[in-house]
Amino acid sequence: MTDFGFSISKSATIDMDAVDMELYERVCRQVPSARICMSCGSCSASCVAAPYSGMSVRKVILALQRGKDVRTMLSNCMLCGKCSMACPRGVNTRNLILTVCRNL
């Protein structure tokens, strides 16, 4: 095919019909408190890795709900557990991270 030197950008739209929730549901069955995240951001604000790496438990949960890849974010977690202390809803964040890693 002739190369015209340009291409079509991929749509950034999240197509919820096509999102695979399997991993999210599997993780929620093992860590039920994952469901009650209210995206307050306490976890990310307290995270020692967040300022340097973009790690955020809030974003990990949202990414799972939207079928996005979480590997890069998780690879930056040092499992210190500060986020567990900060979470007002008592989400078992450290266990959540380990569980996601195990299920990947």
Add this chain to the structure above:
Amino acid sequence: MKQNVVIIGGGIAGMEAANQLQLLGYNPIIVEQESALGGHVAQWHKLFPDMSVARDVVGRMSKSIASTNVFLDTRVVSVKSSRSHYTLSLSNGVDVTTRVVLIATGFGLFDARKKEEYGYGVYDRVITNGDLEQWMNGCADSRIPESPRSLGFVHCVGSRDLKAGNNQCSKVCCMTAVKQAIEMKELFPDSELYCFYMDLRLFGKKYEDFYINAQRDFGVHFVRGRVSEVGEDIDGRLCVKAEDTLLGKPLKIHLDLLVLMAGMVCHPQTSKVAEMLRLDVGNDGFFKSRDNLANIQESNQDGVFYAGACTGAKTIPETLAEARAVALRIHSYFNNL
């Protein structure tokens, strides 16, 4: 002889005030434009936070005022005021003279057709919170599919909307959406439910518990972002677009049913009643209280008082508390005459 108190509106505010006034020794007279008492609450199915049956609540209240004079299917046509009395001419030909008029006209449900982009009245599978409650009460609704796989709830329809002329938050719709999402999940356990919200304003007792239950026990998905537009596919399914503002990305989803959380706006008769009694109306269209802190039930006219959602969006407990308080306020008004 017992003093008359004319109550305009026979919803829960009017009924509760009538009951209390009767107990205090007055002769309340309810003027209700509909053919039954109970107002909006009578149209509802179950009420948060205890999931009380609305018909039972209204039934108990009507029972408590069984001996009260109630004019149904009646409106106030005109008002003549003298120095100390108001004479109200009613549409049934009766004239009532009273020293005190209690306005309990309540609110109107926002006409969702005004938000054209949501397709209410255009697409087959778009309904309002009010429609859903009536369906739950047993009224057939052909717009609701037999076994929907995916349902959406749009918060803030006609609330917090400058362009629709309603800046105010309607207070109860966040909680209503959470309640209705849980109820629909119970009816259709295999369905997925999505709530599209800007903020979740779950301020009342037990409201946050409902939110947690909806997330944890019913798997309701909460998407932060206002629905921008709704389209319809050739097979009748809805294509809903919003931004996932937590992710900063546009999002689209196909749904079998979309429920619009129509907000509380001023009652359509507000300006007419205000004109007859020369009452001030605020820029939100609701009756204007003398102030919004300590004198919510006071109007700018001597002997005219307010109770309930005629001065702004209120919950049922707030409305009932106001109705009880206004009865005492009226009592002290009479005592100081």
